Amino acid sequence: MAVQSYIKIKGGLKLKGEVKVSGAKNSVLPLLFSSLISEGEHHFKNIPDLKDLHLALKLLSSLGLSHKKLKQELIIQNRQKLTGDPCPKSVQSFRASILCLGPLMDIGKTVKIPLPGGCDIGARPIDLHIESLNKMGAKICIKKSHIVAIAPKNKLKACQLKLKFPSVGATENLIMACVLAKGTSFLENIACEPEILDLIRYLNKMGAKIEQLKKRKLKITGVKKLLTLKQAYPVIPDRIEAGTWLIAGACVRGQITVKKCETKHLKSLFEKLKLIGFDVKWNSSTALLKPGSQHKSINVKTGVYPAFPTDLQSQFIALMTSLKGTSSLLETIFENRFRYVEQLNRLGAGIQFENPSKILVKGPVLLKSNKLMATDLRAGAGLVLAGLMTPGTSEVYGLHHIERGYENFVPKLKSLGADIQLCSSKSKLYK
Ligand code: UD1
Numbered sequence: 001m002a003v004q005s006y007i008k009i010k011g012g013l014k015l016k017g018e019v020k021v022s023g024a025k026n027s028v029l030p031l032l033f034s035s036l037i038s039e040g041e042h043h044f045k046n047i048p049d050l051k052d053l054h055l056a057l058k059l060l061s062s063l064g065l066s067h068k069k070l071k072q073e074l075i076i077q078n079r080q081k082l083t084g085d086p087c088p089k090s091v092q093s094f095r096a097s098i099l100c101l102g103p104l105m106d107i108g109k110t111v112k113i114p115l116p117g118g119c120d121i122g123a124r125p126i127d128l129h130i131e132s133l134n135k136m137g138a139k140i141c142i143k144k145s146h147i148v149a150i151a152p153k154n155k156l157k158a159c160q161l162k163l164k165f166p167s168v169g170a171t172e173n174l175i176m177a178c179v180l181a182k183g184t185s186f187l188e189n190i191a192c193e194p195e196i197l198d199l200i201r202y203l204n205k206m207g208a209k210i211e212q213l214k215k216r217k218l219k220i221t222g223v224k225k226l227l228t229l230k231q232a233y234p235v236i237p238d239r240i241e242a243g244t245w246l247i248a249g250a251c252v253r254g255q256i257t258v259k260k261c262e263t264k265h266l267k268s269l270f271e272k273l274k275l276i277g278f279d280v281k282w283n284s285s286t287a288l289l290k291p292g293s294q295h296k297s298i299n300v301k302t303g304v305y306p307a308f309p310t311d312l313q314s315q316f317i318a319l320m321t322s323l324k325g326t327s328s329l330l331e332t333i334f335e336n337r338f339r340y341v342e343q344l345n346r347l348g349a350g351i352q353f354e355n356p357s358k359i360l361v362k363g364p365v366l367l368k369s370n371k372l373m374a375t376d377l378r379a380g381a382g383l384v385l386a387g388l389m390t391p392g393t394s395e396v397y398g399l400h401h402i403e404r405g406y407e408n409f410v411p412k413l414k415s416l417g418a419d420i421q422l423c424s425s426k427s428k429l430y431k
Pocket residue numbers: 025026027029095096122123124125126127128129130165166167168169170191195310311333334335
């Protein structure tokens with residue numbers, strides 16, 4: 001009989017204490033893929049231990065790169081011309097695998113790979129990645145669920161283009177493609193999430209010539225090759241993890257100190273927490289949340305950075321169930337990110353849809369414990385937060401989703417005083 005892991009939560013306890021944030025998942029993945037475009041050693045620190053990171057390393061290994069991981073440091077060796085082919089299973093297992101495409105076209109490697117997998121939160125097309133790389137001289141098309149990508153014989157050529165939408169992944173792929181391309185590229189309407197700026201910082205340290213002309217405009221002058229850095233490059237802290245802990249504290253009216261974060265990346269969250277009535281204070285790397293005297297309902301609209309992050313949507317909705325009055329959340333990035341709402345309603349949350357992109361939460365609701373299934377990574381975090389608020393014992397299944405993007409999720413919550421544990425069951429699979 002199959003063994004199924006789940007998280008068991010005895011809810012209703014107040015959280016209190018300090019928690020340290022790990023390196024950012026969405027930063028480390030593009031950084032890892034950027035090692036494809038430069039021979040030599042790539043040394044990173046503040047590396048989180050995540051499932052998606054292991055998948056990315058497997059994919060890089062299949063192409064011929066080796067690596068050594070020591071606690072929170074990682075050294076990737078790119079020694080030779082890449083002779084291997086990308087491991088199809090790794091590509092299929094996570095969405096960010098698409099980030100190998102720009103670098104591979106940049107170094108002239110033709111590949112056929114399956115379409116990337118990852119969280120089921122919408123159609124998640126890759127048209128922007130493909131169209132822009134094709135404008136640079138690659139020949140990429142989709143045939144029978146596979147990406148067939150033919151690299152140009154000579155270098156990619158520089159481009160001038162404006163993205164239809166500031167896609168995070170497409171911006172990262174394009175940046176990595178332009179770094180070694182022939183000529184000077186101008187990219188407009190790019191995404192400018194902190195993780196993208198982290199990638200730019202790393203590439204520039206290696207000798208790339210990337211200039212941010214305006215908030216959403218880059219000038220990239222192609223260079224012949226990149227250099228090896230002498231020092232380990234630190235990955236920025238994970239703002240979504242930091243936000244998750246603050247919202248967890250807010251959900252149970254606890255007093256939480258989040259350390260080792262970049263608070264300047266969390267402004268949109270602080271603003272909403274303060275509007276609700278929480279007392280939030282911060283310096284550059286630490287944030288402190290305390291409950292206020294009353295907590296009122298709030299309207300939230302997700303958007304591209306610096307707006308409220310879609311990756312904190314489900315956690316915030318868990319919080320909304322405890323607020324007095326009707327709160328609303330409008331999702332503008334992914335069209336299918338509310339699948340977990342049905343699970344929250346299994347706790348008695350009574351969440352309603354005003355339209356497919358907007359939900360209404362009437363609070364406060366006294367949630368009732370139940371068994372829940374995580375439908376994606378962040379939904380999993382949101383369901384656990386709801387479990388923390390719910391008296392009695394709740395179980396959250398689909399743990400593999402949470403492990404993709406949170407390091408030590410359960411131990412960190414335990415250290416804040418949550419009654420939570422990892423369990424496995426051999427009984428009938430819960431779906
Ligand atoms: C990244 C993050 C993810 C976050 C998201 C939005 C990583 C590894 N993942 O995902 O955690 O939720 O940004 O902040 O960094 N789109 C297209 N065509 C494309 C590409 C995107 O239509 O070619 C659409 C998507 O379907 C989606 C929107 O653009 O509706 C945003 O996607 P994008 O910014 O590309 O997100 P990801 O890079 O996949």
